Amino acid sequence: MRQPLKLHTSVALSALGVAVFLLAWEALARSGVVPSGLLPSPSAVPAAFVAEVRAGTWQTMVLASLSHYLSGLFLGTVLGIAFGTAAAMWGVWDAAQAWVVRMLRPIPSIAWIPFAIIWFGVSEAAATFLIALTVFWINYYATYAAVRGVDKDLIELGYAFGQGGLVPRLFKIVLPGALPGILSGVRAGLGQGWMTVVAAELFGIAGLGSRMSDASGLLATHIVVLYMVTIAALYGVCDFLFMQVQQRVLAWQK
Amino acid sequence: MEKSVIDLKGVSIGYGPDAPPVLVEVDLSVERGSFVAIVGPSGVGKSTLLRVVAGLHKARGGTVTIHETNKPGHRPVSLVFQDARLLPWRRVAKNVRFGLEGLPIGTAERDERVAAALRLVRLDDYGRRWPYELSGGQRQRVGIARALAVDPDILLMDEPFGALDAITRHSLQDELRRIHRETGKTILFVTHDLEEAVHLADRIIVLGGSPARIVRDVRNDPGRDGGVFREQVEQLRSGIADNYSI
Numbered sequence: 001m002r003q004p005l006k007l008h009t010s011v012a013l014s015a016l017g018v019a020v021f022l023l024a025w026e027a028l029a030r031s032g033v034v035p036s037g038l039l040p041s042p043s044a045v046p047a048a049f050v051a052e053v054r055a056g057t058w059q060t061m062v063l064a065s066l067s068h069y070l071s072g073l074f075l076g077t078v079l080g081i082a083f084g085t086a087a088a089m090w091g092v093w094d095a096a097q098a099w100v101v102r103m104l105r106p107i108p109s110i111a112w113i114p115f116a117i118i119w120f121g122v123s124e125a126a127a128t129f130l131i132a133l134t135v136f137w138i139n140y141y142a143t144y145a146a147v148r149g150v151d152k153d154l155i156e157l158g159y160a161f162g163q164g165g166l167v168p169r170l171f172k173i174v175l176p177g178a179l180p181g182i183l184s185g186v187r188a189g190l191g192q193g194w195m196t197v198v199a200a201e202l203f204g205i206a207g208l209g210s211r212m213s214d215a216s217g218l219l220a221t222h223i224v225v226l227y228m229v230t231i232a233a234l235y236g237v238c239d240f241l242f243m244q245v246q247q248r249v250l251a252w253q254k
Numbered sequence: 255m256e257k258s259v260i261d262l263k264g265v266s267i268g269y270g271p272d273a274p275p276v277l278v279e280v281d282l283s284v285e286r287g288s289f290v291a292i293v294g295p296s297g298v299g300k301s302t303l304l305r306v307v308a309g310l311h312k313a314r315g316g317t318v319t320i321h322e323t324n325k326p327g328h329r330p331v332s333l334v335f336q337d338a339r340l341l342p343w344r345r346v347a348k349n350v351r352f353g354l355e356g357l358p359i360g361t362a363e364r365d366e367r368v369a370a371a372l373r374l375v376r377l378d379d380y381g382r383r384w385p386y387e388l389s390g391g392q393r394q395r396v397g398i399a400r401a402l403a404v405d406p407d408i409l410l411m412d413e414p415f416g417a418l419d420a421i422t423r424h425s426l427q428d429e430l431r432r433i434h435r436e437t438g439k440t441i442l443f444v445t446h447d448l449e450e451a452v453h454l455a456d457r458i459i460v461l462g463g464s465p466a467r468i469v470r471d472v473r474n475d476p477g478r479d480g481g482v483f484r485e486q487v488e489q490l491r492s493g494i495a496d497n498y499s500i
Contacts, residue, residue, distance in 0.1 A: 153339055160308055160333045161353035161404070168356065176343045252343045254386045 040222035048226045057211065062230065065197050065207035068124055072131025072200075073193045077186055079132070080139025084185075087140075088147035089174065101140075109134040110199045117203065127200040127207070134196040135189040142185020146178035180253065183246050190242055194235045258321060259407055259440045260284040260307060265316035266465075267302050275314060277303060278465045286321075286407075289434055289441045289476065291451035294461030295494060300444040303461075304410050307442065308333050320408065327359040328405035336413040338393040340385040346396050347372070347381030353404040371399035374433060391422035395429070402437065411443045415450070427453055431476065448494075452476070452486045460493050469493060 005013070022042050028034060029041035052058035087094045087101075109130045120126035150173065158164050158173045175182070201209025208227050215223035265280040277299035284290050292300045305311040306318060308331050322330040332353060340349045350368045359367075372378055375395040385393060394414055401409055411430075415423040431454060434441055445451050451458050452474055460470035470493040474486060 153335070153337070154341065156310060157335070157339050157341075157352075159310055161400070162329060162356050163352065172352075172355070173341070176341070179343070252345075252384050252386070 037219045037221060040225055042225070044222040045226050045229060048222045052223070052226060058226075058230070061206065061208050061211045061227070062234070064124075064205075065201065065209070066234070068127040068131060068200065068205070068207060069193055069197050071124075072128040072196070073135055073189065075128065076132035076135025076193070077139050077189055080136040080185070080189070081143045081182060083136075084140040084143025085147050085170075085174070085178075088144045089170075105137055109196050113200075113203055116200075122204045124205060127197070127205045130200040131193050131196045135193050138189045138192055139182075139185045142188065143178065143182050146181025146185070147174055149181060150174050150177035180250055183250070187239065187242055187246070190238050191235060194231055194238075198231065257285060258283040259286040260442070261317075261319040261321070262307075263317045263319075265303075265306065265318060266314045267299055267306060267311070268314045269302075275465045277461070277467065279467050280316065282459065282468065284408075284440060284442060286440055287438045288457055289443065289455045290457045290459060291443045291445055291455035292459045292461060293445060293448055293451045293490065293494070294466065296446060298461045298466040300446075300461060301412050304333075304412050304442060304444050307331065307408070308410050323407055325405065327357050327363070328407075329353060329357070330407045332401040332404050332406040332409060334394075334397050334401045334409065334411040334414045336416050338385075338390075338397040340393055340396055340400075342385050344385075345381065346377065346383050346385065346388070349385065349396055350381075350399045350403050353400055357404070367403050367405070368399075371403035374402060374436070375399045375429065389422075390418050391426060394418065394426060398430070398433070402433070402439070406439065408440045408442060411441060413444055413446065416445070416447070423450075430454060448487045448490045452490070458490060460490060462494055 025039075026041050026043055029036065029039050049058065083097075087097060112130060112133060113126075116126040116129050120129060154173050154177055155164075155169065158169050163169060163172050197207065198209035198212065201207035202213050204210060208231055212224050212227045215221070215227070260282070261284075262280050262282040265277070265282075266275045267277040267280075268275040276297075280303065292303065294300050302311055306313050307320070310333075320330050340346075341352065344352070347368050350371050351364060354364050354367060357364075368381070369378070372381060375398050377392065377395055377399065380388070380392065380396075385396070388396065397414065401411075415426050418426065427450060430441075433439075443451070443455060454476055455474055456476055458470070458472045458474050459468055460472070461467070462469040470490070472486075472490065472493075
């Protein structure tokens with residue numbers, strides 16, 4: 001069993017790790033071993049950031065991607081939780097949809113790109129659809145497992161105290177009891193959603209993905225790295241904010 | 255008002271349509287305000303009998319009648335479980351409020367009944383605590399408060415002190431006797447602990463045999479100690495042993 005680190009030690013080691021990584025990267029880029037077009041130096045990224053912000057491109061792309069991300073995330077999360085809950089609570093519905101789920105689940109979201117274009121055109125709706133699809137499955141399975149895992153004794157408690165009807169059972173026992181598992185799914189969806197944003201925008205919808213695609217076509221790899229860092233930062237902020245909310249919502253856990 | 259509050263006539267209980275019955279020919283009439291203990295060996299069907307009275311398990315045969323007082327804003331039957339069974343995402347006061355939700359009472363009365371129930375179990379200042387912040391005994395008190403808050407005609411208790419240490423158990427037994435005195439509720443109390451039954455109940459029902467049935471129905475004077483107490487416990491013990499094979 002490893003010994004837990006003190007907080008300041010842990011933070012210092014994390015900062016050291018990042019510094020070593022960036023220095024090694026910078027050294028490799030400057031050494032000339034790899035052509036600069038193939039591997040930009042990290043020191044080129046801040047200048048690229050300033051140029052993109054001054055041109056207004058960075059803000060436009062971030063806002064566009066956030067729009068796709070948030071709408072896809074919302075749709076996929078709500079539908080995933082709803083369908084996961086329904087499948088976990090009703091055996092007939094679970095049996096009826098089990099093989100449909102098995103057939104559809106292994107198909108990656110990017111395989112749906114042709115249909116997204118056919119159904120929605122090269123539009124924001126197409127990107128939203130693809131992001132929602134990715135997020136849906138994560139939330140579906142997390143919710144299904146969480147709802148099935150709710151303590152049956154608590155369900156019985158509901159019946160014993162007149163809360164056995166569908167609505168009170170669902171909202172007073174099942175969903176609160178499943179909440180830790182559901183929120184784990186939502187959190188996983190936050191990360192997977194950003195991954196799909198890039199894939200969804202690569203086929204021409206304006207956003208971080210399309211900007212990266214354009215920049216890579218011009219071998220402006222420092223721009224590509226800038227947007228990679230942007231995605232990482234946006235995910236970091238989303239995850240951090242979500243963790244704050246999660247900690248408050250689950251304050252009842254030890 | 256009916257003298258009896260629970261009437262069981264020819265009740266038989268099983269766990270599945272094809273499984274043999276575990277409990278048969280149960281005829282039992284429980285007087286209003288009485289404290290009845292149900293004792294017997296493990297697996298004899300004590301808890302299941304309680305769940306049948308609570309309406310959580312359907313009897314295979316016979317009739318179960320609860321003579322409700324039909325007071326508005328109350329539930330005829332409420333249950334205290336062995337494991338307290340608090341909802342971990344609700345603070346103590348909200349756990350006590352659980353059974354009141356859905357009853358036709360106003361917010362002010364609801365809050366007053368929660369406060370009164372917490373006072374009754376001496377947890378007045380614990381309303382804002384989370385269940386994980388409570389000891390086992392305190393959790394069980396909250397379970398009792400939740401059951402009392404709905405002002406039931408009948409309080410069903412399924413080995414409520416079985417998982418507690420001896421000191422806490424004895425303390426809560428005395429609390430329960432006080433609560434019974436103060437509220438006058440009818441209590442049906444399942445236990446495998448004969449001393450607990452003799453200490454608490456004014457009537458003791460002994461289940462035994464296979465399939466089980468009522469083998470003894472004993473009037474008791476609770477709260478006694480010394481020789482009379484021991485004698486009563488020994489009589490019950492032999493009553494169970496006569497009808498029990500390992």
